[in-house]
Amino acid sequence: MNIALINGSPKPNGSNSGILLSMLEPLIADGNELHPYTPNKRPLTPEEYSELCRMDVLVLAFPLYYDGIPSHLFQLLVTLEGYLKTEREREIYVYALINNGFYEGQQNHIAVEILKNWCARAGVHFGQAIGQGAGEMLGSLDKVPLGRGPLKNLGRAMYSLAESIQSRSAGESLLFSPNFPRFAxxxxxxxxxxxxxxxxxxxxxxxxxxxx
Amino acid sequence: MRTIIHDLQEQEFAGWLGDTAQEEVTVISDSGAIRSCMGCFGCWTRTPGTCVIKRDGYDNLGELFSRSDELMIISKCMYGSYSPFVLNVLNRSLSYMLPYFVTTHGETHHRPRYKHQFKLSVHFYGSDLTEGEQHTARMLVAANGLNLYSSENNVYFHTSPQHIKEALQ
Structure with a gap:
């Protein structure tokens, strides 16, 4: 399968979305071609939009902004909808890796709904989303193995997401907080x-x- | 003061204010120059209260919100969200809040920078909005209102910008 990994963070470097994508990559690399896209560094070209229409899977990683999707990524989705309507020739599944600054990952639920609505308009399948609360912690947890300690919930969700991607199937969206006390x-x-x-x-x- | 954020063309919006021109109104529209938030948190930790992007004219939105009695948003409803320009304006207004957190009713939110509340009125337009999109949009505005400490939130759906104009006059 051809899988597009779209880093939708507005940060050009050191983003939590990049960290989440780097955790997912080894779980879905086997037998698939992974294609990274970084609209956080420069807008996509028309050729890149056309490439996305030929993917089997789109994975969008982004931070929650104002309870929704950051504006530059939202603009990408608006543009991509137009390309998909004219150029898509295969079934495409969409998955999302969201992180939010608040502790509760549940607060990502509106962004998930927006993405589902986009999928319906664009004629693609919504697969699954995972939403990590307290996303700004990720940068300081690079020594912690996925699925351990504060990343226990993230590990469980990430494996579920990887399984859904590998089988191109829909899964229940998983929105969760870190395994770390809120007061701390x-x-x-x-x-x-x-x-x-x-x-x-x-x-x-x-x-x-x-x-x- | 009323602040209006809209995504209409200047010509399309011309004449909208009508009699309301008597009251103080600040209009935020698309000049074509707006840059996107970079996610740098500079509006919290480098130039607290203002955005670090200074040259496009959208750097003092937080302060503007702090002087507004009403924040009116006029936006195309897209997938249950605001249009890209309106989203961009909201993203750039992060300085209205503080970086610090407070937990209310089991949910974390940012603390307010100002002792101030405004009424949030959102007029969405779109000719073929689904029930799902309208439901999502209502949830979005409610969540925004909670995070912005608005005094009240109102959401309206219209089939076209012209219908918003008629409803407001």
């Missing part, structure tokens, strides 16, 4: 992420509350 995640995000980043930028933590 909140403390960590404030002290080790927001305040640390502020200091790196020459700001004090109280500056982050600035009103214009």
């Amino acid at each position: 995640w909140k403390f960590y995000s404030t002290r080790s992420f927001w305040h640390r980043t502020a200091r790196e930028n020459g700001l004090k933590p109280k500056d982050l509350r600035r009103r214009m």
